[in-house]
Each structure stands twice: as C-alpha cells, then as structure tokens.
Amino acid sequence: xxxxxxxxxxxxxxxxxxxxxxxxxxxxxxxxxxxxxxxxxxxxxxxxxxxxxxxxxxxxxxxxxxxxxxxxxxxxxxxxxxxxxxxxxxxxxxxxxxxxxxxxxxxxxxxxxxxxxxxxxxxxxxxxxxxxxxxxxxxxxxxxxxxxxxxxxxxxxxxxxxxxxxxxxxxxxxxxxxxxxxxxxxxxxxxxxxxxxxxxxxxxxxxxxxxxxxxxxxxxxxxxxxxxxxxxxxxxxxxxxxxxxxxxxxxxxxxxxxxxxxxxxxxxxxxxxxxxxxxxxxxxxxxxxxxxxxxxxxxxxxxxxxxxxxxxxxxxxxxxxxxxxxxxxxxxxxxxxxxxxxxxxxxxxxxxxxxxxxxxxxxxxxxxxxxxxxxxxxxxxxxxxxxxxxxxxxxxxxxxxxxxxxxxxxxxxxxxxxxxxxxxxxxxxxxxxxxxxxxxxxxxxxxxxxxxxxxxxxxxxxxxxxxxxxxxxxxxxxxxxxxxxxxxxxxxxxxxxxxxxxxxxxxxxxxxxxxxxxxxxxxxxxxxxxxxxxxxxxxxxxxxxxxxxxxxxxxxxxxxxxxxxx
Numbered sequence: 001x002x003x004x005x006x007x008x009x010x011x012x013x014x015x016x017x018x019x020x021x022x023x024x025x026x027x028x029x030x031x032x033x034x035x036x037x038x039x040x041x042x043x044x045x046x047x048x049x050x051x052x053x054x055x056x057x058x059x060x061x062x063x064x065x066x067x068x069x070x071x072x073x074x075x076x077x078x079x080x081x082x083x084x085x086x087x088x089x090x091x092x093x094x095x096x097x098x099x100x101x102x103x104x105x106x107x108x109x110x111x112x113x114x115x116x117x118x119x120x121x122x123x124x125x126x127x128x129x130x131x132x133x134x135x136x137x138x139x140x141x142x143x144x145x146x147x148x149x150x151x152x153x154x155x156x157x158x159x160x161x162x163x164x165x166x167x168x169x170x171x172x173x174x175x176x177x178x179x180x181x182x183x184x185x186x187x188x189x190x191x192x193x194x195x196x197x198x199x200x201x202x203x204x205x206x207x208x209x210x211x212x213x214x215x216x217x218x219x220x221x222x223x224x225x226x227x228x229x230x231x232x233x234x235x236x237x238x239x240x241x242x243x244x245x246x247x248x249x250x251x252x253x254x255x256x257x258x259x260x261x262x263x264x265x266x267x268x269x270x271x272x273x274x275x276x277x278x279x280x281x282x283x284x285x286x287x288x289x290x291x292x293x294x295x296x297x298x299x300x301x302x303x304x305x306x307x308x309x310x311x312x313x314x315x316x317x318x319x320x321x322x323x324x325x326x327x328x329x330x331x332x333x334x335x336x337x338x339x340x341x342x343x344x345x346x347x348x349x350x351x352x353x354x355x356x357x358x359x360x361x362x363x364x365x366x367x368x369x370x371x372x373x374x375x376x377x378x379x380x381x382x383x384x385x386x387x388x389x390x391x392x393x394x395x396x397x398x399x400x401x402x403x404x405x406x407x408x409x410x411x412x413x414x415x416x417x418x419x420x421x422x423x424x425x426x427x428x429x430x431x432x433x434x435x436x437x438x439x440x441x442x443x444x445x446x447x448x449x450x451x452x453x454x455x456x457x458x459x460x461x462x463x464x465x466x467x468x469x470x471x472x473x474x475x476x477x478x479x480x481x482x483x484x485x486x487x488x489x490x491x492x493x494x495x496x497x498x499x500x501x502x503x504x505x506x507x508x509x510x511x512x513x514x515x516x517x518x519x520x521x522x523x524x525x526x527x528x529x530x531x532x533x534x535x536x537x538x539x540x541x542x543x544x545x546x547x548x549x550x551x552x553x554x555x556x557x558x559x560x561x562x563x564x565x566x
Contacts, residue, residue: 006288007064010325021322026331028205028321029072029314030055033332034339034347035229035355036314037075044080044306045093046102049233051075054106054305055336058296063329065292067285068271069278070323072314072332073296077147078140078397079263079307086255090248101252102306104242108249108256109307110297113264113290122286124261130276131382132405133269134371135389139401140266140312141363142394151356152185154178154225163394178225181353184212188357196320205317205358209350217349227352232344236337237304259307267293267310274319316362381412420456422469425486425546432547434486448479451546453486460496467500480513484549488519498531505537516541516549 037051044050059073066073083102084093091098116122146166150157155176157169188208195204215221222228271284293309300308318328339347375383388408393401423436426443434451435443450473454466474480493501508515515537520528525542528534534542543549 005064006067007326010069010327014325014327018324019327021324022328023331024206025318025321025323026328027335028209029318029323029328030332030335031206031209031347032314032317032355032358033072033074033336034232035350035352036311036359037336038229038232040075040077040080041306043077044075044083044102045088046099046306047094050099050102050304050306052232052336052340053237053303054300054308056333056340057303057305058293058300058308059329060333061296061299062292063326063333065288065295066326067283067288067292068267068274068310069282069325070274070315070319070328071267071271071310071326072318072329073267073293073310074308074314075306076266076309076311077144078266079259079309082255082259082262083307086252086259090251099304100243101248103301103304104244104248105252105256105259106297106305106307107242107244107301108252109260109263110294110299110301112256112260113294113297115294116260116264117287117290117292117294120287122288122290124286129382129385129409130272131375131386132389132409133272134368135386136265136393136401136405137269137273137312138367138372138386139390139393141367144312144363145360148356148359151227151352152182152360154181154227154353180221180224180226181351184216184221184226184351185353185357188212188354189361192357192361205321208354208358212354213347213350216351221351222349229347229350229352232339232347234340234344236340239302240304242301263297263307263309264290264293266312270310270312270315274315277319313359313363316365317358320362320365381416385409385412414461417456417459418461418465420454420462420465422465423453423455424469424473425451425453427546427550432545434546447477448481449550450474450477450480450483451486452484453489455489457492458490458497459492459494463497463500466497467504470504474511474513480511482514482516482550483508484516484518484546486518486546487524488521490524491521493524493527495531498527498533502533502536505533514541516543518543518546518549 033055034052037055038048039051041048041051041054054075062071062073083105087093087098087101087105091101116124143163146163149155149166149170153170155170155173155178157166157173191208192204195202195207216226216228268284268286268289271289275282275284297305297308314332318332372383372386375386385405385408389401389405391401392404396404424438424445425434426437426440426445427434428440428442429444434453436453437443437445450470452469452473456462458466470483473483505515517528517537520542525534528537540552541549543552
C-alpha cells in the first residue's frame with residue numbers, strides 16, 4: 001500500500017512542527033489559485049468557475065499519489081493556451097459543446113498518463129537531461145512573468161505563449177499603463193523581497209493579499225482603474241462522467257497525447273527542480289508522477305475539471321511559503337472549496353497586481369544562474385542543450401522548447417557514443433600500473449607493444465572509432481609484435497562490434513601481431529564465448545590484467561623493466 005500511496009510514508013513520519021509551514025503555504029497557494037484558476041479557465045475558452053473546479057480535485061488526488069513535496073497541481077497558463085488552440089477548431093469557445101470537449105480532453109489525458117505510469121514509461125524523462133530541464137524551467141519562468149505584465153501594468157495585453165509578442169504589444173501601448181496598478185504591483189514585489197529577507201518564515205503572500213484587498217476597498221482604488229478579482233461564483237460542481245463519442249475521441253486524440261506528455265514533463269521538471277533545490281531530501285519518481293497526474297485528471301473530469309498539471313508559479317509560492325509535504329495541497333484545496341461555498345465576497349477587492357507581483361517574484365527564484373555559469377565553464381555540450389531549450393521555449397513555446405531540448409539531448413547522446421574515450425596506455429616503470437601516455441609522462445610506451453583501453457560500450461555506433469585508433473597506432477609502430485585491448489570498461493558488445501573484433505584479429509594475424517584481450521567482464525566474456533570469437537583469438541590470449549598479457553610466457557609475472565627492452 002505504501003508503494004501505491006506515498007502519502008502513507010509522509011503521514012507516518014509527519015513532524016507536527018511542519019504543520020504550520022504546510023498550512024501557511026497551502027493557504028497562500030490556495031488564495032493565489034482562486035483568481036489564477038478563473039483566469040486560466042478564461043484563457044482555455046471556458047467560463048471562469050471551471051478554473052475553480054480544476055483547482056480542487058486534481059490536487060487532492062495528487063496529494064495522495066504524488067512524490068513531489070512542494071508541487072502545486074491545478075490549471076496552468078500554458079496548458080490552457082494549448083487547450084484553447086486544440087478545441088477551438090472543433091467548437092465555439094464558451095458553448096456547452098466546447099465545455100464538454102474540454103472535460104472529455106481531461107479524461108483522455110488522465111487515461112493516457114495513467115497508462116504511461118502503469119506501463120512504466122517514465123523512462124522517457126531520461127531523455128530530458130538536467131540542462132534541458134533547467135533551460136525549459138528558466139524560459140517558462142520568463143514566459144509566465146511576461147504573461148502577468150498585464151496585471152502588473154493594468155494594460156490588457158494580448159495573451160499568448162510567445163514572449164516577444166507580449167513585449168512588443170506592451171511597448172506600443174506603454175501610454176495605457178495605469179499608474180495606481182503599477183504602483184501596487186511594484187510595491188508588492190519590493191515588500192515581498194524585503195519581508196522575506198527580514199523574516200523568511202513570515203507568510204508574506206497571505207499578508208499582502210489581505211492588506212491589499214483592504215487598501216483597495218478603503219480607498220476605492222477600483223474606481224481609479226485598478227483591476228480587482230471581482231465576483232467569484234458560488235457552489236460545487238455536480239458529479240458526472242464526461243459524455244463522448246468515437247468521432248470526438250478521434251478528433252481530440254492528437255491533442256490529448258500532446259498534452260499528456262507536455263503536462264507530465266512540466267510537472268516532472270518542476271518537481272525535479274524543487275528536489276534539487278532541497279538538496280535531494282526526497283526523490284521525485286517519474287512513473288508515480290504519471291499515475292498521480294493521470295488519476296488527478298481522470299477524477300477531476302468527473303467534477304467538471306479541464307486539463308491540469310503542475311504549476312510553476314504556485315509551486316514556487318508553495319515552496320517559498322514553507323511547504324514541507326503534500327499535506328499543503330489539502331489546505332490549498334480547502335481554501336478554494338471554502339471560497340466556492342462561503343468566502344467569495346472576501347476576494348472581491350483583491351487587486352490582480354498583487355497576485356502578479358507574488359507570481360513574478362516567486363517564479364524568478366526558480367532560475368539557477370550558478371548552474372548556467374557552471375555549465376559554461378565545465379561542459380559546453382550541456383550548456384548548448386540548456387540554451388537551445390531556453391531559446392526554443394521563449395521563441396516557439398513550451399512544446400517546441402521541450403522538443404528541441406529532447407532532440408538535442410538525443411543528438412549529443414549519439415554523438416558522444418560515436419566518439420568514445422580511448423586511452424593509449426604505457427606502463428609506469430617498476431610497477432604493474434598502466435596509464436594514459438598523454439596524461440602521464442612517466443608512462444613508458446614500448447615500440448613493439450600497443451595497449452589501449454576502450455572506455456564505453458562497444459557497439460555499431462562507435463566501433464569505427466576503435467578501428468581508426470588501432471590503424472593509427474599500427475601505422476606509427478611498424479615494429480609491433482603485441483597488441484592489447486583492455487576491456488575492463490566495455491560494459492556490453494553487439495554483433496557489429498564482434499564482427500569488427502574478428503576482422504581486427506585476422507588483420508593482426510596477417511601482420512604477425514598477437515592480439516590479446518584483458519579484464520573482460522562476465523556478460524561480454526559470455527558473448528565472446530558463445531559466438532566463437534574467444535576460441536578464434538585463443539584462450540591463451542585472454543588475460544585478467546595487462547601485466548599478465550605482456551608477461552605471459554616469461555619466467556615470472558613481475559612487471560617488465562623498460563631498460564631491458566631498450
């Protein structure tokens with residue numbers, strides 16, 4: 001049962017002292033979720049109240065089945081945009097048909113994610129390296145922050161996933177900025193930073209929400225153009241299985257598959273980012289995340305929820321407010337539930353600019369500048385993957401940013417596999433140790449002996465690199481009588497590589513050179529025996545060490561002395 005419900009371990013080891021942090025974080029994220037959910041529902045082409053429905057049930061389900069302790073699940077901006085893009089081609093936004101398709105889409109996404117989790121397809125995240133996740137996360141932070149500029153400035157900017165479109169629109173309409181709105185938003189951002197430094201445990205977001213609503217109401221700033229949340233509809237959704245027919249499922253299938261994968265990647269990326277931030281105190285497990293998100297979307301669809309996933313902004317706020325476990329999600333859901341039932345008047349005068357300031361400051365904390373600097377100095381390939389993912393997400397949207405990052409990861413993986421590290425070895429005089437002659441000046445390189453260590457799996461993609469290295473060494477050592485391949489780092493070998501080794505052996509025989517293999521691990525040795533190559537090379541030419549291979553046939557197995565060979 002513990003494997004199915006991770007919350008059992010959470011509750012079993014729950015520290016009551018962490019309840020305050022979970023409660024404050026949950027309430028803060030829940031307060032944010034009310035206007036966010038309404039806004040994201042409108043982006044998706046749905047009536048605002050559907051955003052509140054999506055803010056309750058999926059995150060309660062995730063709290064039971066999810067493995068990230070700070071991830072906040074619910075409606076998000078990017079997926080809402082994709083929902084609108086996909087369904088608008090099938091029905092008119094806001095109509096009953098449109099709403100039905102959005103709810104059906106959530107059910108289909110849930111079924112796909114659940115199936116992926118059950119069949120353990122979480123390994124697909126292995127194609128998303130940490131640099132890709134960092135680039136995607138950083139770009140999404142900018143996209144989300146820019147999308148909230150309309151709330152920060154009071155200008156009704158275009159909504160979209162392309163950052164440059166929104167920035168250009170703001171530049172052309174800069175004279176429309178509402179001064180009071182901008183003042184409230186900037187003041188909120190400054191206060192968040194200052195209060196957090198002054199007292200990190202202070203529920204800054206919650207304080208700002210309450211105080212700002214009071215200020216707007218007291219000074220009637222809403223009459224001066226300051227946008228407020230306004231009316232929040234009351235009541236709970238009815239329980240119903242989404243209606244569907246085969247044509248609808250067929251039409252929604254491509255969008256469902258796309259959002260199932262993208263939604264998972266979004267949530268997993270955020271979860272892994274927060275895991276790293278908390279120094280790997282816990283582990284975000286891909287397959288369990290798929291199951292948690294899938295069940296959340298499935299059960300949510302029964303309560304009129306549209307597609308949901310992990311939220312960058314609310315997860316950042318949830319973490320910054322002190323969330324320790326998924327218990328915080330119950331408080332978030334409870335806030336939205338209470339708002340729907342009793343508290344809608346309290347949020348009427350809440351200024352949208354304050355919510356924007358909380359979101360912008362929170363998500364900016366997800367950007368890891370130090371990692372970017374580290375990658376630039378240590379691994380240019382990883383830095384390139386980060387930048388491609390970053391630029392692709394900003395310029396073309398999240399789905400293309402992820403795709404570019406994954407494709408580049410695969411290209412780099414294939415490229416690195418095709419150029420394995422191959423070290424030419426020489427013996428440290430007077431010892432049994434053999435080291436890379438390019439790294440150790442004291443490593444003696446005999447003119448009649450060639451020694452290499454192949455540091456990778458030997459297969460079709462990199463066997464040509466082995467052959468080229470051997471040809472180069474043979475060309476520079478015309479006196480060679482013995483060639484040793486140290487196989488201790490070869491974890492596997494395929495049929496192409498076996499055929500190549502056979503050709504290498506035959507070629508060396510024709511040259512009068514003895515080929516020897518050393519330190520072969522069990523699985524590779526088994527394949528060499530089964531295919532007959534071990535017998536062809538000769539069992540007497542397979543040794544446990546390089547020293548044994550070189551000294552075989554001599555009177556002792558002691559290290560050779562270089563001056564006896566000069």
